[in-house]
Amino acid sequence: MSLIEVAQLRKVFRRADKKPGLAGSVRHLVERRFVDKVAVDDIDLRVEAGEAVAYVGPNGAGKSTTVKMLTGVLVPTSGTVHVEGRVPHKDRIANARRVGVVFGQRTQLWWDLPVRDSLELLRDMHGLSDADYRRNLERLDATLGLAELLPVTARKLSLGQRMRADLAAALVHTPPIVFLDEPTIGLDIAVKDRVRAFVRELVAEGTTVMLTTHDLGDIEDICRRLVIIDQGRIVYDGDIGTVVETYARERTMHFSVAEAPASLAGIAARLPDAAVAEGPSDAQLDVTFDPAVVSSARVLAAVQAEADVVDLRIDEPAIEDVVRRVYAGELGAGGMQ
Numbered sequence: 001m002s003l004i005e006v007a008q009l010r011k012v013f014r015r016a017d018k019k020p021g022l023a024g025s026v027r028h029l030v031e032r033r034f035v036d037k038v039a040v041d042d043i044d045l046r047v048e049a050g051e052a053v054a055y056v057g058p059n060g061a062g063k064s065t066t067v068k069m070l071t072g073v074l075v076p077t078s079g080t081v082h083v084e085g086r087v088p089h090k091d092r093i094a095n096a097r098r099v100g101v102v103f104g105q106r107t108q109l110w111w112d113l114p115v116r117d118s119l120e121l122l123r124d125m126h127g128l129s130d131a132d133y134r135r136n137l138e139r140l141d142a143t144l145g146l147a148e149l150l151p152v153t154a155r156k157l158s159l160g161q162r163m164r165a166d167l168a169a170a171l172v173h174t175p176p177i178v179f180l181d182e183p184t185i186g187l188d189i190a191v192k193d194r195v196r197a198f199v200r201e202l203v204a205e206g207t208t209v210m211l212t213t214h215d216l217g218d219i220e221d222i223c224r225r226l227v228i229i230d231q232g233r234i235v236y237d238g239d240i241g242t243v244v245e246t247y248a249r250e251r252t253m254h255f256s257v258a259e260a261p262a263s264l265a266g267i268a269a270r271l272p273d274a275a276v277a278e279g280p281s282d283a284q285l286d287v288t289f290d291p292a293v294v295s296s297a298r299v300l301a302a303v304q305a306e307a308d309v310v311d312l313r314i315d316e317p318a319i320e321d322v323v324r325r326v327y328a329g330e331l332g333a334g335g336m337q
């Protein structure tokens with residue numbers, strides 16, 4: 001049996017279909033109507049011990065609902081879920097001892113307590129010995145720089161500090177399975193790098209990681225397997241390299257320039273392998289290129305030679321675009337394992 005086994009899993013949410021206002025509420029009392037939302041629609045998934053899987057898809061695709069069923073927070077409408085042979089919603093406590101969960105947009109720290117107190121509560125909840133707790137904390141401190149955060153009340157932490165403390169809270173009991181939901185959302189580059197390095201280290205140590213993110217950088221950095229879910233269905237399950245190579249190579253550099261160049265032809269002549277276009281306003285221009293063919297430095301140098309660059313930004317392809325292109329059929333079922 002695989003570490004995680006999901007078969008024909010389905011989750012349907014039923015909500016009241018009621019017209020707005022008092023009249024709507026009254027009518028709903030006498031004539032109850034409901035609409036069903038199929039959040040997860042018959043998915044099959046197996047994850048082996050030690051795998052790092054990116055579980056991605058557009059907003060509302062069903063990612064969080066899947067993770068909630070894997071952690072036992074939600075009961076499936078039909079189908080089966082097994083995590084190390086357990087049925088999570090029937091055995092939530094045993095499951096929680098073996099699983100760590102981080103939700104980037106929500107904290108599991110006690111808001112009014114110093115981080116140290118939250119961690120000690122978790123130590124007691126997980127029944128860790130003092131020696132194990134201290135050893136785990138030292139390890140987390142070495143990678144996440146935790147010591148400086150321990151005396152600080154959770155509500156006073158910056159977003160990046162909060163994420164480091166949340167990772168520690170989720171992992172203080174060294175769970176062999178970790179679900180990370182948007183762990184780098186809103187973080188600056190330096191903290192993002194630190195979090196990614198930390199997760200890579202977990203994977204190198206044999207932890208099984210399931211990562212939900214909209215950040216292509218997170219995915220490429222941490223995972224080798226990519227599972228794409230859209231409208232509750234798995235539309236791709238396979239190697240990450242294939243998808244990145246096929247759909248996600250292009251980068252776009254957006255330049256703000258002091259004065260709009262008279263013509264883009266000069267820049268285009270310097271960058272025959274890239275696409276140069278006018279930006280959304282006069283003093284902006286965009287260069288789209290494949291970093292494997294033209295380096296960012298060359299693009300910058302070419303634009304600087306022809307225009308006075310004031311600012312620049314680089315965009316990676318959005319996960320939404322990748323999903324759209326997978327849907328367009330170019331990978332299709334051929335990418336399914």
Ligand SMILES: Nc1ncnc2c1ncn2[C@@H]1O[C@H](COP(=O)(O)OP(=O)(O)OP(=O)(O)O)[C@@H](O)[C@H]1O
Nearest residue numbers: 013015037039057058059060061062063064065066
């Ligand atoms: N408790 C609920 N009651 C009713 N509908 C729900 C509930 N939770 C989720 N949904 C709906 O189920 C669908 C899947 O939601 P889910 O949160 O799993 O998506 P997601 O892929 O995690 O999206 P996001 O990236 O925005 O977090 C959405 O249409 C959502 O509105």
